[in-house]
Amino acid sequence: MSPAPSREELALDVLFVGGGPACLAALWRLLDLVEAHNRRPGVRKLEGLCFGLIEKAEGFGDHAFSGAILDPSSLRELCPDFLARGFPSEGVVQAEEVWVLSSDHGGVKLPVLPTFLGNRGAHVVSLSRMVRWMAELIGAREVPGVEVLLLPGFAGQEVLWEGGRVAGVRTADRGLDGEGRPRVDHQPGTDLKARVTVFGEGPRGHLARELEAVLGLQAQSPHPQVFEMGVKEVWELPEGRLLPGSVLHCTGWPQEEGESGGGFLYGLSGNRAALGFVVSLDTRDPFADAHECLQRLKGHPRFAEVLEGGRPVEYGAKALAIGGWHAMPRLAFEGGMLLGDAAQMVDAARLKGIHLGLKAGLCAAECLLDALLEDAFDELSLQRYAEAFRMSWAGQELRASRGVHGILSRGPEPMAALKLGLSRVTGGWVPGGGRAPQSDADRTSTTEAYYGKPGIHRCDLGPGVHPDGRWILGKLDALFLSGTRHDERQPCHLHLVGDPGICAQCHATMGAPCTVFCPAQVYEMRSPSGGEGPRLEIAFANCLHCKTCDIKCPGRNVIWTPPQGGGGPRYTLC
Ligand code: SF4
Numbered sequence: 001m002s003p004a005p006s007r008e009e010l011a012l013d014v015l016f017v018g019g020g021p022a023c024l025a026a027l028w029r030l031l032d033l034v035e036a037h038n039r040r041p042g043v044r045k046l047e048g049l050c051f052g053l054i055e056k057a058e059g060f061g062d063h064a065f066s067g068a069i070l071d072p073s074s075l076r077e078l079c080p081d082f083l084a085r086g087f088p089s090e091g092v093v094q095a096e097e098v099w100v101l102s103s104d105h106g107g108v109k110l111p112v113l114p115t116f117l118g119n120r121g122a123h124v125v126s127l128s129r130m131v132r133w134m135a136e137l138i139g140a141r142e143v144p145g146v147e148v149l150l151l152p153g154f155a156g157q158e159v160l161w162e163g164g165r166v167a168g169v170r171t172a173d174r175g176l177d178g179e180g181r182p183r184v185d186h187q188p189g190t191d192l193k194a195r196v197t198v199f200g201e202g203p204r205g206h207l208a209r210e211l212e213a214v215l216g217l218q219a220q221s222p223h224p225q226v227f228e229m230g231v232k233e234v235w236e237l238p239e240g241r242l243l244p245g246s247v248l249h250c251t252g253w254p255q256e257e258g259e260s261g262g263g264f265l266y267g268l269s270g271n272r273a274a275l276g277f278v279v280s281l282d283t284r285d286p287f288a289d290a291h292e293c294l295q296r297l298k299g300h301p302r303f304a305e306v307l308e309g310g311r312p313v314e315y316g317a318k319a320l321a322i323g324g325w326h327a328m329p330r331l332a333f334e335g336g337m338l339l340g341d342a343a344q345m346v347d348a349a350r351l352k353g354i355h356l357g358l359k360a361g362l363c364a365a366e367c368l369l370d371a372l373l374e375d376a377f378d379e380l381s382l383q384r385y386a387e388a389f390r391m392s393w394a395g396q397e398l399r400a401s402r403g404v405h406g407i408l409s410r411g412p413e414p415m416a417a418l419k420l421g422l423s424r425v426t427g428g429w430v431p432g433g434g435r436a437p438q439s440d441a442d443r444t445s446t447t448e449a450y451y452g453k454p455g456i457h458r459c460d461l462g463p464g465v466h467p468d469g470r471w472i473l474g475k476l477d478a479l480f481l482s483g484t485r486h487d488e489r490q491p492c493h494l495h496l497v498g499d500p501g502i503c504a505q506c507h508a509t510m511g512a513p514c515t516v517f518c519p520a521q522v523y524e525m526r527s528p529s530g531g532e533g534p535r536l537e538i539a540f541a542n543c544l545h546c547k548t549c550d551i552k553c554p555g556r557n558v559i560w561t562p563p564q565g566g567g568g569p570r571y572t573l574c
Pocket of ligand 1: 494517518519520521522523542543544545546547548549550560
């Protein structure tokens, strides 16, 4: 029998965890700064450095997912000639509409757009394409004195600790069987040891959870981290149907009254459109289902007239951080930093976060250069990043919108517009605007409390949408368009951490919300033969990595962990 392969160790100066815009911007700017520093005469040169970046997807951009409308201010700061360098803009925003829908055919278009919702001059983007563009430009760089290792297909499994400080990340093993035993192709994960580790895993990061458990980064935050969940389809449309850069937002129907969320339709280049729906995960509705809302939205005349004659070509889903200023954790600690969606850096008023994640990356890079020059990676030194971000225009933008999620999470109520206007005038203050400090999981109601019907399940409310083989998609049909693939011979990456009785109890009182909100139909309650009670079955290979189950499970019974070997969706246009 051949000996088990040993675990490798790699020493880095800076390790970035997550190939999203925040970490890529930090790495890009750090390369700029080191290059500029080393050109200065008479300074001690920075040489022999090694920067690494790991990304769980097999290719950069494969798991990147957002609406998205990009405020280009921080991208311009990072790369003033971004358009000349091939930035994949889908169109500059020119025409915008906001609708409040009242039924499957009714609604009003707002006559005037609130200024904070305006997007003129911003770029409609595919985050997947944008991330790929950033990674390609970084990969093509040659900076004397620095080696750059871009490592897609490597997920961080656990944080490495040395005497209470972060010392790097261990990547996930490959080649484990369904029971977690080594197969013949088993490869232990690598210990990536770094002088400083920058965490930008996106919303509900697996490693960020470990950081929180050990360091209590959220302890001083007035609010818990809160999220929304978005689903999106990319459509091919008849030529000339929708101008690239045209923007349509809506709220109200098809959600239940008082629920928060809304739909969007953006014109993309190449006669394509992004059609999506976002549901606030602080909903009390145990049967909230963003996928179903999206399917129903397609039948509304304002959307149907655009989509007629087209076809969906890609599908995806993801949780989105929405907490902003009040929910931001401590951003720096011994040996590490946290940035982007992983740190709740999203402006709830403008419904934007990519530009804030990019700005956080720029602030982090300035701090990292100083840290490398001073060989100082303690919390006090890295706090300069946190201070710089909070004092920057990005931090002030987040501060000014700190009450907005609390207002919008109550749905389109009559006073909402007034409160929103007031918060803009007062720089963020609103009477009663701060939301109750309750997690999204804790907000979920029983079916009795929400629908007045104890013990019901989704099917008791009547049939959902019927897939029509044309443009109404069932979840499994939609999943096919996401390109999702996992090696099914590996352990399930969705862990039930408590007693199976928790799921049975949830099924009885709340109708098992995970079987409804999951956009990929991963969860199903099944009653095995033999008279036993229903059990939760998990089709993990379908998982889109949206993290909603980890956030919204009312019993906090699901923990999402990264699967091995780059599995997951393969987004190209999302
Ligand atoms: Fe999202 Fe969880 Fe469903 Fe995966 S299993 S698609 S993370 S809700």
